[in-house]
Amino acid sequence: MASQYDVIVLGSGPGGYVAAIRCAQLGLKTAIVERENLGGICLNWGCIPTKALLRSAEIFHYMQHAKDYGLIAKEIEADLAAVVKRSRGVAKQLNQGVTHLMKKNKITVHMGEGTLKNATTLEVKGDKGSETITGKHIIVATGARARDLPFAPADGKRIWTYRHAMVPAEMPSRLLVIGSGAIGIEFASFYNDMGADVTVVEMLDRIVPVEDAEISAFLEKSLTKQGMNIRTATGLEELKATEKGITARIKGQDGKVSSEEFSHAIVAIGIQPNTENIGLDTAGVQMDRGFIQIDDFGRTGVKGLWAIGDCVPGPWLAHKASHEGVTAAESIARELGNKDVHPHRLDRNAIPGCTYCHPQIASVGLTEAKAKEAGHDVKVGNFPFIGNGKAIALGEAEGFIKTVFDTTTGELLGAHMIGAEVTELIQGYTIGKTLETTEAELMNTIFPHPTLSEMMHESVLSAYGKTIHM
Numbered sequence: 234m235a236s237q238y239d240v241i242v243l244g245s246g247p248g249g250y251v252a253a254i255r256c257a258q259l260g261l262k263t264a265i266v267e268r269e270n271l272g273g274i275c276l277n278w279g280c281i282p283t284k285a286l287l288r289s290a291e292i293f294h295y296m297q298h299a300k301d302y303g304l305i306a307k308e309i310e311a312d313l314a315a316v317v318k319r320s321r322g323v324a325k326q327l328n329q330g331v332t333h334l335m336k337k338n339k340i341t342v343h344m345g346e347g348t349l350k351n352a353t354t355l356e357v358k359g360d361k362g363s364e365t366i367t368g369k370h371i372i373v374a375t376g377a378r379a380r381d382l383p384f385a386p387a388d389g390k391r392i393w394t395y396r397h398a399m400v401p402a403e404m405p406s407r408l409l410v411i412g413s414g415a416i417g418i419e420f421a422s423f424y425n426d427m428g429a430d431v432t433v434v435e436m437l438d439r440i441v442p443v444e445d446a447e448i449s450a451f452l453e454k455s456l457t458k459q460g461m462n463i464r465t466a467t468g469l470e471e472l473k474a475t476e477k478g479i480t481a482r483i484k485g486q487d488g489k490v491s492s493e494e495f496s497h498a499i500v501a502i503g504i505q506p507n508t509e510n511i512g513l514d515t516a517g518v519q520m521d522r523g524f525i526q527i528d529d530f531g532r533t534g535v536k537g538l539w540a541i542g543d544c545v546p547g548p549w550l551a552h553k554a555s556h557e558g559v560t561a562a563e564s565i566a567r568e569l570g571n572k573d574v575h576p577h578r579l580d581r582n583a584i585p586g587c588t589y590c591h592p593q594i595a596s597v598g599l600t601e602a603k604a605k606e607a608g609h610d611v612k613v614g615n616f617p618f619i620g621n622g623k624a625i626a627l628g629e630a631e632g633f634i635k636t637v638f639d640t641t642t643g644e645l646l647g648a649h650m651i652g653a654e655v656t657e658l659i660q661g662y663t664i665g666k667t668l669e670t671t672e673a674e675l676m677n678t679i680f681p682h683p684t685l686s687e688m689m690h691e692s693v694l695s696a697y698g699k700t701i702h703m
Contacts, residue, residue, distance in 0.1 A: 236341070238264045240565055241355055241368035243347045243511070246273020247280075248542030248554030249374030250331050255562035257338040259571060264366060265340055266347040266357055273376055274543075275551045276327040278396050283419060285320040286399065287589050290426035294591065301628055311427055313404050320399065349373075349512030352538040370537050370565045373525060374558070375511060377504040377543035382411070382472060385500075391474035393499045395420065405429045405497040409481055411469055413440035415588040417501030418452075422590035425461055432462040432495070434483060439465055441588060445600040445649040447615075447635060452651060455592055455631060472498060506544040521546075529578035531561035539565065553584050583666045587656040592632050595659035598647030598666055601637050610640040612672075614696030616688045618652045620703040623683040629653035634692040636662075643671035648692075654685055661689055672697060 239261035242253045249265060250272065256263040270277045289311075299306035335342050343366060345359025354367045379394035381387055387394045393401075398420050406429065410421040413435040425431045433440065433456075439449040440456075440463060453463050464483070470490055471482035479495040506523045518533050518540075519526040525540040527533055533540050539561045542554035556579060563576040588594040604611050618624040618632040632652020639646055648662035665675060675693040680686050694700045 235354070235365040235367045236264070238262045238341070238366065238368040239569065240264075240370045240372065240562070241266065241366060242372045242374055243349075243355065244273060244374035244376055244507075244542070244544075245271045245331065245342075246374060246376050246542060246554065247275045247551040248376075248558045249273065249372070250334065250558075251555040252372050252374060252541060252558030252562045253340050254334060254338050255559045256565065257340050259562065259566040259574065261562075261566060261569065263338075263340045264343060264368070265335065266343045266345065266355060266366075268344070268346045270328055271331040271335065271342070272324075272328045273374075274378075275554075276331065277324050278399060280551050281327050282320040282324040282399055283395070283423075284589055285323040286316060286423050287419060287591075289316040289319065290423045291591065294426045298628075313401065313427065316427075317400055347511065349516050349538075351512075352516050352535050368537075369569065370539060372531070372558075372561055372565075373508075373511070373513070373533075373538070373540040373544060374542045374554070375507040375544045377506045377549060379500065380503045380505045382469070382500055382502065385472035385474070387500060388474055391479050391497055392472065393497060395499070395501065398424075398499050401497075405495075407478075407495045407497075408432070409434065409479060409493075409495040409498040410501060411472075411498060412501035412503070413463075413465075414443070414501060414503070415441070415586070417499065418456075418588055418590045420499050420501065421456070421461060425456075425459060426591060430462075431460075432493075433464065434467045434469060435463075435465045436468050437465065441594060443586070444588075444594060444596055445635060445647075446602060447633075448594055448596070448649050448651050451633065452590070452592070452594065455651075456590075459591070474498075504543060504549055508544050529560075530564040530576055531557055532564070548581075548584055548586065550584065550586065553579070556584075580667070583663060585659045585663045587659065589656060592629075592652050593655045594651050595655040596647070596649045597659055597663045598645065599637060600647060600649065601635075604637050604639075604646045609646060611646065612638045612640050612696040614638075614692040614694065614700075616691040616695050616700065616703060618685075618688065620691065621683075621685060621688050623685050623687070624653065626683070627653060634658075634688045636689075636692045636696055638672050638693075638696050643673060645670050645672070645675070648689075652685075658686055658689060661686065 240256045242249045242265045245267040253265045345357040347355045408429045410433045466486040468484040473480045484490045531539040541557035543549045563574040585597040614636040619630045635649040637647040680690045
């Protein structure tokens with residue numbers, strides 16, 4: 234007889250495992266199905282281990298610049314194998330943490346490949362055979378994978394995806410990074426700090442193209458100063474791997490094609506949802522370019538079937554997936570009779586984005602250009618790191634904070650940052666947007682001194698001609 238649950242979650246990434254925990258907290262009998270590692274890509278091959286790599290590169294960078302802080306450090310070397318080992322250890326620790334959370338919340342874990350037989354039934358094929366489980370509701374949280382170049386699929390030796398780049402067998406001497414989104418730029422930053430000669434090619438006219446144009450321009454200038462070769466409006470005509478390296482035919486802004494040699498290449502041109510061959514067609518789910526179509530609460534339109542995370546429309550971010558997981562769980566609980574829960578629909582304008590390159594980038598809401606396109610008359614504030622005492626004391630005076638307000642209402646439309654630790658600062662503006670903050674509340678908020686956060690205050694003041702320290 235099939236095991237029966239209130240909710241089954243297919244996939245255990247930051248969307249799936251969070252959804253399962255919230256379902257269990259709400260008293261629902263819950264199961265989770267995972268084919269590889271609890272925690273999904275984020276904990277095992279994405280967000281967490283990459284940040285461990287970048288932390289090692291950051292410390293290595295500071296050690297090389299010890300004299301800037303009045304310190305002496307001699308014979309500094311990087312041990313790539315040890316750096317990778319530490320990163321994998323961090324991932325393992327987080328994986329074990331999710332395993333503990335499943336036990337703590339009495340969530341049944343089924344390890345294996347899950348396939349929908351209908352909207353309430355899953356077949357799970359694992360090492361010990363096949364089993365059938367049923368649920369009143371099923372949440373699909375199968376995530377996504379790196380998209381390959383159609384003419385040069387990753388081989389793991391010379392042509393890498395992010396997974397290969399996290400566990401390199403050798404240090405690249407001359408690295409080609411294809412794509413300048415968050416993943417591409419983070420790996421470019423890591424390998425550049427570790428000593429590789431890095432070239433980034435981007436087909437659009439600027440790097441990190443989803444960010445505000447001023448942020449993109451500042452980052453390109455900074456990375457170029459660090460020694461990177463940044464090429465925008467540049468296409469890749471051909472990529473061939475040999476025993477000794479990579480041959481790439483690159484089409485520049487001028488339309489000319491050059492043949493160049495690299496030791497390795499990282500392909501970071503986007504993601505592909507893991508939605509094939511899991512029974513979605515059988516269940517009658519509406520799709521668009523492989524992504525499952527949902528409403529603001531995670532419903533697919535098929536009764537009892539929900540979807541969250543990287544297998545649904547973006548932005549494809551772990552924290553967005555987790556929020557969707559909680560929303561779907563609470564919506565299910567309400568449908569099952571719990572009227573004490575009130576699901577919070579996803580507000581795509583209040584999803585922060587972070588890129589952990591050097592310098593860091595963080596943003597939330599509309600860029601200046603998007604705000605104007607949406608019909609807003611805007612006021613824009615801008616404050617540089619060089620005007621902040623804490624930034625100067627840290628030796629991190631590179632960067633700025635930009636805020637965008639609606640002139641008529643004072644609504645905070647967007648905030649954009651580049652510089653040290655801005656990924657920790659952005660949440661202040663994110664909370665502000667969630668609370669529908671105007672410039673008045675932000676101006677009248679007392680920010681502690683000395684902190685980097687004071688620049689957030691100054692940027693708001695700048696939008697209204699009231700800057701104090703610049």
